[in-house]
Amino acid sequence: xxxxxxxxxxVAAVLAVALTGCGQAAASPSANAAAPAVESTVTITxxxxxxxxxxxxxxxxxxxCTASQLTISASTDRPAYxxxxxxxxxxxxxxxxxxxxxxxxxxxxxxxxxxxxxGEVWRTCGPGQSCPLYERxxxxxxxxxxxxxxxxxxxxxxxxxxxGPQAPSGAYRETATWGDLGSATATFTVG
Numbered sequence: 001x002x003x004x005x006x007x008x009x010x011v012a013a014v015l016a017v018a019l020t021g022c023g024q025a026a027a028s029p030s031a032n033a034a035a036p037a038v039e040s041t042v043t044i045t046x047x048x049x050x051x052x053x054x055x056x057x058x059x060x061x062x063x064x065c066t067a068s069q070l071t072i073s074a075s076t077d078r079p080a081y082x083x084x085x086x087x088x089x090x091x092x093x094x095x096x097x098x099x100x101x102x103x104x105x106x107x108x109x110x111x112x113x114x115x116x117x118x119g120e121v122w123r124t125c126g127p128g129q130s131c132p133l134y135e136r137x138x139x140x141x142x143x144x145x146x147x148x149x150x151x152x153x154x155x156x157x158x159x160x161x162x163x164g165p166q167a168p169s170g171a172y173r174e175t176a177t178w179g180d181l182g183s184a185t186a187t188f189t190v191g
Contacts, residue, residue, distance in 0.1 A: 062139055065101035067181050070094065070140075074176040074184035081190050083154065083166060089114070090149040091176030091184060095140035103146060106135040109179050112150050116172035116190075121156045128161030148176075154190060 077088040113123040156164035169191030177183040
């Protein structure tokens with residue numbers, strides 16, 4: 001049990017450092033737009049990634065997740081928003097394989113974008129946005145899931161910044177992309 005608890009403590013410390021770095025970058029945004037705040041939830045549905053006898057932790061034996069091991073979904077916290085409401089964009093990656101695997105999470109992976117009215121209106125790490133440099137390794141046990149979310153303040157991006165005008169009323173689509181692992185979409189309305 002001690003080996004497992006040390007592994008959990010180590011993961012918690014890595015997450016705390018990664019999120020602290022993100023919070024520091026968000027505390028001093030560029031003049032044009034605030035950095036997206038990133039929230040993360042790791043759901044561990046299998047606690048037997050290391051034994052009490054000191055076996056290696058799952059992170060030392062797990063290989064990088066592949067698209068065939070994962071199911072990716074996207075969602076928002078509500079289906080409809082009033083103009084000016086903050087939209088919480090979310091994505092969840094679930095390991096549906098029988099083996100643990102590792103997932104790298106950074107300020108660019110997953111990448112979130114919002115499109116509507118014939119084109120993209122906003123994205124994380126867009127022009128003029130401060131994108132904190134952080135990266136963390138998440139171990140997804142068999143059946144485990146990881147959820148990431150970012151807020152969208154309904155302002156639009158142009159060639160120079162993402163502090164443009166309020167997005168008009170209408171239907172929108174969130175796209176959450178996990179690099180070569182895949183992407184997922186969710187729809188919502190503003191108005």
